[in-house]
Amino acid sequence: MGSSEADKPLRRIAASFEELAVVAKQQPPGPMEVVSFARACSHVSVLFGCLGFAFKFAEMDYVAKVDDLLEASKSISTLPDMVELDIQKSTVRQAGSHTRNMLRVKRGIDMVKILFEQILVTEGNSLRDAASKAYAQVFAPHHGWAIRKAVAAGMYVLPSKSQLLKKLNEDENTAKVKMQNFIRSSGPVILYVEDLFTTRNLGMDW
Numbered sequence: 001m002g003s004s005e006a007d008k009p010l011r012r013i014a015a016s017f018e019e020l021a022v023v024a025k026q027q028p029p030g031p032m033e034v035v036s037f038a039r040a041c042s043h044v045s046v047l048f049g050c051l052g053f054a055f056k057f058a059e060m061d062y063v064a065k066v067d068d069l070l071e072a073s074k075s076i077s078t079l080p081d082m083v084e085l086d087i088q089k090s091t092v093r094q095a096g097s098h099t100r101n102m103l104r105v106k107r108g109i110d111m112v113k114i115l116f117e118q119i120l121v122t123e124g125n126s127l128r129d130a131a132s133k134a135y136a137q138v139f140a141p142h143h144g145w146a147i148r149k150a151v152a153a154g155m156y157v158l159p160s161k162s163q164l165l166k167k168l169n170e171d172e173n174t175a176k177v178k179m180q181n182f183i184r185s186s187g188p189v190i191l192y193v194e195d196l197f198t199t200r201n202l203g204m205d206w
């Protein structure tokens with residue numbers, strides 16, 4: 001069973017976000033565990049491996065931030081507690097803080113959601129338009145000129161859609177179901193994390 005999960009990363013990504021969505025959709029929501037959020041986000045990093053060397057830098061940054069959340073989960077049990085601790089210490093916006101890393105990782109999830117949405121509506125075999133739109137919507141407003149230029153260059157060396165699906169061990173139809181699944185379940189999780197910021201007036205535009 002372990003190996004079939006490893007062979008089908010999209011299934012594991014979708015399944016872990018479905019579990020998080022259950023917590024996110026509770027009324028009142030949560031509290032979501034740091035460890036389950038971090039583990040679900042760690043599954044997403046397989047996608048980088050499929051995108052090639054150009055995205056190595058993004059992968060390293062994303063993985064480091066997810067690892068920080070995994071480390072945090074050893075002493076802090078829930079995401080709201082984690083944010084409260086940073087508020088008490090006045091470290092919310094400090095580079096490397098758990099709350100700041102959570103915001104960056106949330107953007108990564110949002111980018112994958114939009115990327116999947118775009119892949120499902122884009123004709124043809126290129127990922128460039130889908131990936132460019134997702135990046136433009138989520139990260140570009142927060143990245144400086146140099147990073148935006150590097151990402152734009154990386155868009156030209158992305159694998160094709162069929163190469164990506166092959167690496168993910170999926171075909172059009174099986175991938176479609178799992179992408180739709182992820183789109184559906186990541187929505188409430190993204191909103192849950194955004195709520196942690198808005199309800200405490202922490203802002204998210206930083």
Ligand code: 1PZ
Pocket residue numbers: 047048051055057058059061062095096100101104105107108109111112115127131135139142147151158
């Ligand atoms: C087909 C999909 C193409 C994917 C393109 C992904 C492009 C993201 C490129 C980002 C380069 C990251 C460079 C590092 C940026 C950091 O300055 C910031 C701020 O970090 P801080 O100052 O708080 O330490 N980090 C980020 O913005 C997080 C970047 C994570 C990128 C995750 C993308 C997830 C997309 C997965 C797509 C499969």
